[in-house]
Amino acid sequence: MKITHVEVHRVHVPAASPPFRWREGLGGSAPAGDGAVLRIGTDEGAEGVALFARPGAAAMLEDLVERVFREELIGQDPFRREWLWHRVWELDRIQELPLPTFGLIDIALWDLAGRVYGQPVWQVLGGFRRAIPAYASTSTFATTEEFLDVADQCLALGYQGIKLHAWGDARRDAALCLALREHVGPDVPLMYDGSAGFDLPDAIYLGRALAGADYLWYEEPMREFSISAYQKLAESVPIPLLVAETSDGAHMNSADFIKAGAATFGVRVGTTLRGGVTGAMRTAHLADAYRIRAEVHGSDIPNHHLCMAISNTTYYESLVTASTVRRERHVDDQGLVHAPTGPGIALPLDLEYGKELQQYIEGATT
Template sequence: MKIVDVRATLLKPTEQVFKYTDDWPGRRVASILFRVIGEDGNEGHCTTWLAAPGQTEDLMPRIREAIIDRDVHDVEAINYQLTDRLRAPNAVQSAIDIAIWDLIGKHHGQPIYKLLGAARHELRAYASTVWYPTIQEYIDLAFECRNEGFNAYKMHPFGVPDKDIALSRAVREAVGDTMDLMLDPVNAYDRLGAIKVGRVLEELDFYWYEAPIADADIQGLTDLTRKLDLPITAVESINNGLLHYPPYLVNHAVDSVRSVGDWMGGITAMRKAAALCEAFGVKYEPHSYGTTLIQAAHFHVMLAINNCDLVELPVPTGILDQGMKNALRVEENGNVPAPTLPGLGYEIDEDEIDRLTDRELSTTGSDSFG
């Protein structure tokens, strides 16, 4: 089955303002919807907030050249051609890969994770917060998430060690042992601050400690991993693809690897990353924070591997479900069930997409590599 067209639509920004540490500016985010259209009439979809409109318009001529009239099953060849032509994985190429997998699943009438080889049919979820200015707001949201069914809760805190210690103590005291807790300061600390916070998180029995220092600081991460019994997870900001993963694995710099599938090569790249981690006996716990279809793309990879324990869902629930008919939801047992619809398994609402459309992005842009 051939690919006959590809389109991109810029959507209006979210109402929600997104902010993740004290010193990050809050911003509303605008997503781009990519459509890869097959000759059977099916469409593969992906919405991403990481691709910029100008970048998309520059790259679409190259995308069209690479995929139009190709068999949709040539996903590995297409992925390799796009990363070669575009020099490295990026958000546009990653979204196209995800949309192609969605189209493959719809063509065969199967969810993607079954085509990848299902390892399970549900996965435990954790709630992943935005930044809040007060400790009480984190506590209130933790109770709200627990009432929804979550039994794991990750905080994007203030990004200041002493303030984050106070926050962690307060939330642990509030929820007791009813929830596993994680902390993600988004690379905010220096090495000394990271150790100081990590010691307290060990005392409070946190489930993991994410991105405490710069992901590029392999030696610092290695030292933290050796000094702390608390699992260290990192690497998601390293966005140049698989070639940059081996030093983290060879040096045992982390206990689990985070990656962002929507800029490191899509589903095709994530399943390779998962296998690479498995070979080193390391967990692969990809970041799945993003639009519903981005969450879904990560979720399908997680359902098709054994070295992943949790799927990340943005909270408050629904803040990134723009333009969708259905979305990932936690059940009372704390798990998210696998989708049963084909492809990614979550459907866009065409009427809502029409309402949200800012403009169609040109497919006849420059000959730039972006």
């Protein structure tokens, strides 16, 4: 079997409704725009696709396919995923590829393989579980009272934990985290994501508050350029750290965070920022060797498969971006997400942009 065509199809990515925001300095939800589907086909009719559901993604991906990816892929065996994954890293040496594009070829090839085998990708990967609890991962709301109300709604809907994305002010965020713990009681798992908003002194201050409130993990308080700063943070606070979400290098730089003692809860994995399915699985196995967690980042469908395949992950991350909370469609009333059943990754190959594809896009961007 050989790859014979590599195509980019533009798809409309709707704006979040209602719009939402992140911490001070990061802005908020994107306006509607053109996302893209990467489609890889073969001489035997097997095909695989990957969605790049980011407004403005279409032009970026079209350029990469025309300049770089099509020439590399045409004529190749689509089952040589490892070799092609390494080729993308080689290409990056000159091309400086945008981080979210690293895994697109890999995702499409895993989708193709699953369709050929007639199995969902999580089963092709070996399969570990058929259901996983979901936590509610908030956007940033205006007041403490609004956060507490959202938390009440999430717990009533069955979510089994809550993670805060707050304002990016260490003292204000610490007060919010303490208020939430007092509000929900001692038994609800709580997490905090700093979205890289702090320097080391403020990260230490906030980390000590989180430890006192018995938060499960402390995620990305600083930009992930300085592993030394994270090493010092780990030495200074008892709250377990979840690290290596956005830094380039997949399992390679995750290894350096672990070696430095900075990944005291675990490392982030995911198809979008850690090099597709292959990069995520490499990172998860590395973390497992050190007996730490590999927590899956993001609530799109490829990461749904990762949650079912990775043994050392704890939760499915489900975004909650509106003050009137609705459960994500993958989450049941017990707060569980169940394994996909369709072959491949289950982005439909029908590119007429019908209801099923629209549901997929909405699930990946809201």
